Amino acid sequence: MVAEVLREEAAPLSTWLRDLPAGPQLALWLDGxxxxxxxxxxxxxxAHFGVSxxxxxxxxxxxxxGAAARVAEGGAEAVPMVRMGRGDNALAQLRGAGF
Structure with a gap:
């Protein structure tokens, strides 16, 4: 059996912050x-360390x-990718959400 599965597009930061559950969260900012x-x-x-x-x-x-998904070994399906806006605005939004 073969199944083609499409990954969701990266969500905007504001949407992700709005939908966060209560309690401590861990986000990983990738740059470069x-x-x-x-x-x-x-x-x-x-995924192993519970990053939100x-x-x-x-x-x-x-x-x-495909290469990234193969190396991720399931982590790509467990950890959402979030696309941020301008860096300074993203920092302000994250601070406002308690990060």
Whole structure:
């Protein structure tokens, strides 16, 4: 059996913050990561350590490729990717949400 599964697009930061459950959360801000194998390894580790989301800068070209998903070994499905707006606005939004 073969199934083609499409990953959801990265959610906007405001949507992710709005939908966060109560209690402590851990987010991982990625900046300067360009290698898909590195992204996959980060997602795998993030899933293991309970990271709530991986935050990507607005202008980042980083996306989940087949190579990244393979290296992630399930972490790509467990940790949402969130696309941020401008860096200063994103910091203000995160501070306002208690980060």
């Amino acid at each position: 990561v360009g290698n898909p194998h590195n992204l996959g390894a980060i997602l795998r580790s993030a 989301a991986v935050l990507l800068p607005k202008d980042s070209t980083l996306a989940l490729s």
